[in-house]
Amino acid sequence: MGELRLALIGAALLLxxxxxQAKDLRPGGKLLLTGGVSSIEGSGGGGIASWALxxxxxxxxxxxxxLHATRLALPDxxxxxxxAAVGVYDRVELSYARQEFDTQGTGAKLGLGSGFTFHQDVxxxxxxxxxDAVYDQDSWIPQVAVGLQVKKADRGAVIGLLGGKHDQGxxxxxxxxxxxxxxxxxxxxxxxxxxxxxxxxxxFGGPRHDSYxxxxxxxAALLLxxxxxIGVEYRTKPDNLGLKEDDWMDVFAAFAVNKTVSITAAxxxxxxxxxxxxxRGLYLSLQAGF
Amino acid sequence: xxxxLIFAAALSTAPAFVIEHPSATHPGEEAVAxxxxxxxxxxxxxxxxxxxxxxxxxQAGVGRVVDELVDLSLADPKISDIxxxxxxxxxxxxxxxxxxxxxxxxxxxxxxxxxxxxKDLGLQTTDFNLLVEHLQTAMDxxxxxFRAQNRFLARLAPMQxxxxxx
Ligand code: HEM
Numbered sequence: 337m338g339e340l341r342l343a344l345i346g347a348a349l350l351l352x353x354x355x356x357q358a359k360d361l362r363p364g365g366k367l368l369l370t371g372g373v374s375s376i377e378g379s380g381g382g383g384i385a386s387w388a389l390x391x392x393x394x395x396x397x398x399x400x401x402x403l404h405a406t407r408l409a410l411p412d413x414x415x416x417x418x419x420a421a422v423g424v425y426d427r428v429e430l431s432y433a434r435q436e437f438d439t440q441g442t443g444a445k446l447g448l449g450s451g452f453t454f455h456q457d458v459x460x461x462x463x464x465x466x467x468d469a470v471y472d473q474d475s476w477i478p479q480v481a482v483g484l485q486v487k488k489a490d491r492g493a494v495i496g497l498l499g500g501k502h503d504q505g506x507x508x509x510x511x512x513x514x515x516x517x518x519x520x521x522x523x524x525x526x527x528x529x530x531x532x533x534x535x536x537x538x539x540f541g542g543p544r545h546d547s548y549x550x551x552x553x554x555x556a557a558l559l560l561x562x563x564x565x566i567g568v569e570y571r572t573k574p575d576n577l578g579l580k581e582d583d584w585m586d587v588f589a590a591f592a593v594n595k596t597v598s599i600t601a602a603x604x605x606x607x608x609x610x611x612x613x614x615x616r617g618l619y620l621s622l623q624a625g626f
Numbered sequence: 627x628x629x630x631l632i633f634a635a636a637l638s639t640a641p642a643f644v645i646e647h648p649s650a651t652h653p654g655e656e657a658v659a660x661x662x663x664x665x666x667x668x669x670x671x672x673x674x675x676x677x678x679x680x681x682x683x684x685q686a687g688v689g690r691v692v693d694e695l696v697d698l699s700l701a702d703p704k705i706s707d708i709x710x711x712x713x714x715x716x717x718x719x720x721x722x723x724x725x726x727x728x729x730x731x732x733x734x735x736x737x738x739x740x741x742x743x744x745k746d747l748g749l750q751t752t753d754f755n756l757l758v759e760h761l762q763t764a765m766d767x768x769x770x771x772f773r774a775q776n777r778f779l780a781r782l783a784p785m786q787x788x789x790x791x792x
Contacts, residue, residue: 360750365755367759395755397751474784517776520776559772562762
């Protein structure tokens with residue numbers, strides 16, 4: 337009798353110890369802004385750069401996700417992207433974005449017809465392979481992730497006329513992100529192997545190059561409060577088409593209203609696009625998720 | 627008295643590692659199993675100079691921050707269960723010592739090391755971040771500048787690896 341009770345108590349203790357060790361699924365555990373925002377290609381990042389951070393507010397204890405919509409109003413075009421992304425256990429990120437590049441009245445001047453719009457679908461996957469951007473404050477090792485973006489543009493015929501070789505392509509990247517809490521800074525550097533023209537909206541490859549070339553994306557942000565970060569970004573791009581494709585840059589402010597909604601406002605300079613120069617304008621992005 | 631003398635003697639001969647039964651020296655607290663003491667137990671080294679100590683409003687400020695941190699954690703249904711059946715008197719004292727030590731306020735940390743103190747609590751990263759958020763709230767209420775808060779958090783962040791077990 338005594339042994340039975342003892343065995344039962346022992347089993348109960350073992351089970352409860354096991355239950356205590358089992359991982360509880362818990363969403364929304366990340367600190368504000370530490371999931372980054374949604375980039376124009378749908379991946380977690382800054383605005384024009386993909387970062388090593390896994391999107392969403394879940395830590396390694398859960399699954400997070402978000403929706404985003406972004407609009408960039410340029411003098412001669414309007415650029416819109418929207419999409420969805422999930423972050424799984426702060427390890428894997430899957431994303432989808434749909435880009436719309438509306439040539440508005442400029443379309444007529446380019447001989448495409450007023451309001452002619454280029455679209456692109458981008459499906460992304462990212463894997464965190466090393467380090468933790470937030471917790472590893474005692475080392476210089478950043479959080480490192482590798483990713484790919486599978487892109488499909490819809491205007492194959494026009495892309496062909498411009499000299500583009502393909503209407504689909506895959507970008508590969510390695511990103512390194514670090515929060516430097518001592519300096520209240522967030523730094524990111526990304527090397528991207530790509531053939532994309534204007535991120536793929538104008539196809540992939542061209543008469544000047546039809547091979548993968550490494551491009552660089554750099555971002556630096558200053559944390560002003562738990563909710564607010566301001567920063568700059570720079571992204572180099574190849575010029576495969578010989579249309580004087582420029583590097584992109586922006587200055588931005590990202591504001592987390594709470595862990596559900598964040599707003600990113602930026603002033604972006606996309607340089608020359610399809611022979612029209614000085615494409616600078618206001619960028620506004622809304623993200624909602626958990 | 628004799629105990630205190632022996633303790634003082636032990637301290638003076640081997641200041642880095644002594645065995646203490648804190649309930650004897652801190653009457654309001656429960657006894658804990660003997661453990662080796664030393665500054666390494668604090669989990670990180672102190673800042674230099676007195677800028678951080680001043681930014682935290684010295685002993686009084688750190689006392690308020692720790693008390694509010696503990697109060698908020700106990701009032702948070704997402705983590706309050708973790709603290710029940712643990713000695714909050716001791717936690718407040720050792721946390722104040724640890725923060726004072728890290729901020730270079732001249733205290734010795736007398737508690738257990740971070741891994742031992744959190745062993746078998748089954749902490750998850752989510753718990754860690756909830757505690758950090760309560761700490762941020764407490765530091766905000768103490769009107770500690772955001773940059774100084776982040777410098778302090780930079781010292782605590784690596785303790786995620788020592789305290790989180792699953
Ligand atoms: C940077 C993060 C943390 C620091 C600096 C810290 C610091 C401490 C210290 C100094 C002690 C006392 C050690 C002793 O009694 O000798 C302690 C114990 C304890 N901590 Fe933490 N802690 C951290 C994270 C957490 C988290 C995230 C939780 C739960 C949400 C937690 C819950 C506890 C509990 C319940 C005890 C009492 C353990 C016992 O009585 O055996 N701690 N912690």
